[in-house]
Amino acid sequence: MKMDEIRKSIDRMSKLPTIAVMLNKCSELMENSSVSASAVAEMISKDQSITSMVLRLVNSSFYGLPQKINSVNQAIVVLGFNTVRNLVLSCSVFDVFWKGDGSTRFSMFEFWKHSIGCAAVAKIIGSRVGVHQFEDAFIAGLLHDVGKIVLARYFRDDFLMILRIVQEKNMLFKEVEKQILGFTHAEIGGYLAKKWNLPGNLIEGITFHHTPSLSKNNTNLVLAVHLADIVCRGLGFGSGGDDLIPQLDTSAWNNSGLTMRVLEKLLPEIDKEIERASDFLSVLTEEENKDEQVASNQDKFWSKNQ
Amino acid sequence: MRKLRVEELKPGMFLSKTIRDEKGNALLRKGVKLNSSLIHLLCKRRIPVVWVKDENILQDNATIEIKRKEIEKSLEAKFRYVTQNPIMEELKSILLQYLLKRQIE
Numbered sequence: 001m002k003m004d005e006i007r008k009s010i011d012r013m014s015k016l017p018t019i020a021v022m023l024n025k026c027s028e029l030m031e032n033s034s035v036s037a038s039a040v041a042e043m044i045s046k047d048q049s050i051t052s053m054v055l056r057l058v059n060s061s062f063y064g065l066p067q068k069i070n071s072v073n074q075a076i077v078v079l080g081f082n083t084v085r086n087l088v089l090s091c092s093v094f095d096v097f098w099k100g101d102g103s104t105r106f107s108m109f110e111f112w113k114h115s116i117g118c119a120a121v122a123k124i125i126g127s128r129v130g131v132h133q134f135e136d137a138f139i140a141g142l143l144h145d146v147g148k149i150v151l152a153r154y155f156r157d158d159f160l161m162i163l164r165i166v167q168e169k170n171m172l173f174k175e176v177e178k179q180i181l182g183f184t185h186a187e188i189g190g191y192l193a194k195k196w197n198l199p200g201n202l203i204e205g206i207t208f209h210h211t212p213s214l215s216k217n218n219t220n221l222v223l224a225v226h227l228a229d230i231v232c233r234g235l236g237f238g239s240g241g242d243d244l245i246p247q248l249d250t251s252a253w254n255n256s257g258l259t260m261r262v263l264e265k266l267l268p269e270i271d272k273e274i275e276r277a278s279d280f281l282s283v284l285t286e287e288e289n290k291d292e293q294v295a296s297n298q299d300k301f302w303s304k305n306q
Numbered sequence: 307m308r309k310l311r312v313e314e315l316k317p318g319m320f321l322s323k324t325i326r327d328e329k330g331n332a333l334l335r336k337g338v339k340l341n342s343s344l345i346h347l348l349c350k351r352r353i354p355v356v357w358v359k360d361e362n363i364l365q366d367n368a369t370i371e372i373k374r375k376e377i378e379k380s381l382e383a384k385f386r387y388v389t390q391n392p393i394m395e396e397l398k399s400i401l402l403q404y405l406l407k408r409q410i411e
Binding site: 107108109110170172230233234235236243244245246247248250253260263264267268271281285 | 326328329330380381383384385386387388391393394396397398400401403404405408
């Protein structure tokens with residue numbers, strides 16, 4: 001398969017524009033300083049599914065706010081434009097892409113766990129390497145593997161073949177992709193990000209997450225995502241389909257000023273943040289905060305096994 | 307809290323993290339006190355590892371050594387593509403120390 005075919009298929013995907021429209025409107029409104037918080041809130045509130053997801057997240061233990069937030073408008077006032085924009089983006093992507101591919105070899109839950117873990121870790125590392133908008137590092141981390149979802153969803157046969165080889169031969173996902181497709185999920189994700197008109201730093205964060213030194217203007221943000229991916233794999237948090245650690249881009253690492261000593265000191269904080277990120281995922285998947293759901297699952301668990 | 311294999315669980319231990327199935331559905335909520343039939347059911351459901359609270363777990367040197375070997379083995383497997391590289395060796399070493407410390411504390 002050629003990258004051109006993938007591009008054409010992405011161009012044809014019917015559900016993707018929803019995310020693009022939402023994002024563009026958000027960015028447009030936020031870039032225009034004369035637009036008020038209530039105008040942005042009104043636009044977001046038109047999508048009920050996204051609004052309810054955003055409000056659940058805002059009121060979750062992830063943010064630990066002292067008071068209950070009842071509207072998007074209030075969320076913008078309390079958390080700021082950027083955080084809410086990123087929440088809207090996370091929820092829109094999740095809304096479209098949460099469903100699994102039906103493959104027993106690939107767990108969507110583990111995939112999102114890895115993505116959310118990377119998001120949390122990229123934010124911490126980003127703040128250490130001078131990424132000004134480290135909220136963007138969170139989003140880049142969250143979306144870094146989105147190309148894999150495109151493959152799983154729209155190029156199922158290739159995806160399953162790649163996954164089978166990854167698991168049977170215990171290889172890195174990106175290496176098998178290169179062999180089978182001639183390119184990787186990073187390039188697919190990058191193309192999708194361009195299509196969504198995401199900001200340049202996010203496009204680079206996705207495209208170069210395995211090769212941060214190739215980033216032109218955002219090396220440190222991309223390195224934060226790259227390193228977050230490696231650390232999450234090392235700590236065993238979630239899985240992007242393979243369970244191997246890729247080579248660290250030493251050129252980007254050396255230029256960042258980070259040392260292993262600094263990284264070592266960050267590990268407890270990283271671990272805590274990953275734990276918090278699990279709450280974020282629980283809210284998105286609507287499980288943890290629904291006691292009756294847990295109770296019903298517990299009942300099913302009992303009745304199935306007794 | 308620490309991570310135990312299901313066969314290491316003992317009645318009376320408390321879950322410190324919610325147990326989920328492969329789809330992410332919660333099966334047993336954190337805080338649940340384990341009894342022998344629950345442990346048996348977890349075995350049957352092939353839940354590999356479970357996080358439990360620290361009370362009532364004794365860690366002797368032999369147990370710590372076993373844990374160290376397990377973590378080392380798992381990291382060796384993950385790092386198999388990047389051997390003989392000083393920076394990756396250093397990374398592996400700090401992860402080993404950290405993961406071991408997390409298990410013991």
